[in-house]
Structures are given as structure tokens and as C-alpha cells.
Amino acid sequence: MLYENALASAADLDGFRLEGDGAVSFPLGRLRLESKPQDDPEKDPNVVLWCPEDFGPNIAVEWDFWPIREPGLCILFFHAKGREGEDLFDLAPRTGAYEQYHHGDLDAYHVSYFRRRWPTERALHTCNLRKSYGFHLVAQGPDPLPAVLDAQGPYSLRLSIQDGEITFAIDGLVSFSWRDEQPLGGGKLGFRQMAPMIGDYANLRVSRL
Structure with a gap:
């Protein structure tokens, strides 16, 4: 651990x-x-909460999740680091706008789950894996999480990365697995939400693989 x-x-x-x-x-x-509620409709209301630790390339990340309010969308960024290897916290300040994370000055993976922001996402629930720099959709799989109305929780989420093989599971059900032939070398992880989503999180654990 x-x-x-x-x-x-x-x-x-x-x-x-x-x-x-x-x-x-x-x-x-x-x-x-x-x-927070926004008075300016042009302002991006979305948020990212970063863990301060840096982790190596071969890890398992586990956390407990409860969806509290939808619509919205939840993401876990991982292996986030500057494009030249800089510490994420040494880069230019970010404000939560999505473009800053996939076309900014950092490289990262991110897995999006509980994707209920738009009608198409609510009609067919999937988990997506993207690689940045860029907006490259590299893997997709089913999302078994129920809507807030029926959610009980906690739901156990597990992401593993080993020698470029990335696997994501919810309550032990594997959503997707994908191998990156040019894997990122580690970095920080962070929780992202798209408003008006409210989510609860607990028991974050990172172990070496």
C-alpha cells in the first residue's frame, strides 16, 4: 500500500x-x-480536486463512491504531469474548464464514469477512457451504476495500471481493459465533476502493482 x-x-x-x-x-x-451556483452562464462551473501525491506507473487506485445528485459527470484523472515532466502543481493555474486538462500543458489519462450530463449519456450508460494531450478516446465499456433515484452505495471503484495495461471495474465488474503501447510514466490523480453533479467519496487507496 x-x-x-x-x-x-x-x-x-x-x-x-x-x-x-x-x-x-x-x-x-x-x-x-x-x-457552487453560478451567476454568470458563460463561466465554467466544473471542478477538479487533486491529491497532492505523485505515484509511479504501475498502481491500483481504489475508492468508494456515492452519486448524490444528477445530471452530471464524474472523472478520475491519473498519471497527470506536465508535458515536459513538470510537477502538475508547478504548471499554470487551471480553473476547471475541461479544455485546460485535455489541450493544456499537461499529459494524463482520465476515466469518466457516471456519465449522466447529456441525454445521450443518460440513455446509454458507458465508462470512457481518454488519453491526453489531446482528446483521444481509447477504450469504452458499460457502466453498471444505477441512477441516483435507485443508488444505495457505496460503490467500489478500482482502476489498475500495470505495464501499460489499464483496467477499470465497478463492484468487481470489469468495464474495460486497454493496453497503451506508449504508456505515461505516472503522476498525480484527481477527481473531476461536471455541474450540477454532487458526489460523495471515501477510502481512497493506492497500492503498487
């Missing part, structure tokens, strides 16, 4: 970085992430 964080109180977010106009709270003893 490389890292464990219960995400149960504000003290557990020491060193974390929130990008975008969002709010964190712990009403049920677990991290609740949400965007």
Missing part, C-alpha cells in the same frame, strides 16, 4: 488542491464535492 486516505474530514484534505469554483464538505463523514 502506497497511500490511504479515508476522506472523512477536512484534515484529510491537507495539501489537496481544488480547481474551479467548488465546495467540499463532510456531512456524512465522507467527502462531498460539488460546484
